[in-house]
Amino acid sequence: MTLTVYNSRTRQLEPLQPQRGKIITMYVCGVTVYDYCHLGHARTYIVWDVVRRYLEYLGYDVHHVQNITDIDDKILKKAQAEQVAMEVITERYIQAYNEDMGRLNILPPQQYPRATESIPDMIQLIQNLERLGYAYAAAGDVYYAVERFPTYGKLSQRTLDQMQSGASGRVEKEEAERKRHPLDFALWKAAKPGEPAWDSPWGPGRPGWHIECSAMVHKTLGESIDIHCGGSDLIFPHHENEIAQSEPITQKPLARYWLHNGFVTVDGEKMSKSLGNFRTIRDVLNHYEPMALRLLILQSHYRQPMECTPAALQAAQSGWRTLQQSAWVYDLPEDFVVDKTDCDKEILAQFEQAMNADFNTPAALAILFGLAKKLKHFDQEKRHRRESNISECQSRKIWQTFVYLTQNVLGLKFPFTSAQEAIATEEHTATLESFSDEIQALIRRRKEARLSKNYSEADRIRQELAQKGLRLIDQPNGETRIEVHSE
């Protein structure tokens, strides 16, 4: 069975057939760095990270490129508001972006081209478009003439007549007057006084938003790539415009497969800056583990809308604990490596069947949760009966497969066993010596009370310590574990 993906261009599921054998070129539209990333960004980049990981799992050599938009109206606005150079803003949010992605265990693309580093490529592309009659200059701006491109709208399956220009209520009047057609869009914008500007044949200015992706796709991956990804909100106009800017020049499809992920929603509405209903990744990760968020996102299909509520995050947090417990039935050292060839073939086949259906990660996770349950069951049997109805060898192979698929392919990174104490965000276990004398004394008194079977006193002390944020757990081996709950 081969991998089938939903192509937004054709609106149907298609078998993925790369152009060049085992090489796949994949371009993901990245962020505009003017603020912290929110859960919508988290979903997007987690989803494409899993797609990339799965393609690599299948043996493809994935050439993964993702741009950084570091010149834009919103960046300039923020720089002006803070009275700092544009670079101060962009560097701050690029760094924040990298931190967030790192915590979510998202693999960095091989290349992260920045708009400001590709200006000459963009200028050249605009000149080419102008020469072929697809672009026209107007008062220092350059616009793309949508009427010149007969198939404009083919990706979002709409025509110029159908579209109600200005429906979003965001078109500036002065700009509208310079355009030949209301849907023409800026390729180059004349610099306003005080703004950063680059020299160009049309005077000092800066590139429009869409042109950077056309230029950078071409520069980094070639004229026609295999997969182009991004959020559904980019279908129109961003990806539509990328096509319009590229295809008249190359006479080749910009991308063979267009993949788009669904939104994160809050009470059924799209999470977005303008609605103000967003939560930043870093805010969420102050309350939940990064892998819990990753799990939540992978528990719904990437094209569906995904409701993100505190209850859902909490459920994912618990689910992540379940998976971790299974990962820890054997020692999981930091440098643990499993190869695909060490895995159980039948399980791999099940996993692939799920993932081959347009990356059905929820179905894949259902398989992994099934393995998790099995592993804990074997572990329990071993503890109680010192034997199990499956061999140690089989159990170990299932475990290896489980860890490999969860960690390497879905990117849900388990904390290694020796660091278990450090993983929980809300609690950690502690040793007796780390507490004040007063608390140490209470813990000792409780131990003595228990030994003399004075349970009412022992329970009273446990209550008292609970109010100080300490939870005492009597374990079957006779030891008492102390958990510190930081509120």
Place this chain on the structure above:
RNA sequence: GGCGGCAUAGCCAAGUGGUAAGGCAGAGGUCUGCAAAACCUUUAUCCCCCAGUUCGAAUCUGGGUGCCGCCUCCA
């Protein structure tokens, strides 16, 4: 006005013709002095509504209802 999406248990969510995955929460049990943890068992006569096609539909067709997205900020 145009184009498109979604509607499955308390919550999140798979499933696109063969009789409802999975996670979380809940319930019962085992264990424990108790508690916690862990483990075991269990939880939708039914998939927004109506009509139709079919031996058979959550899944296909037609008609409704509700919610949401895009139409030059957006992941």
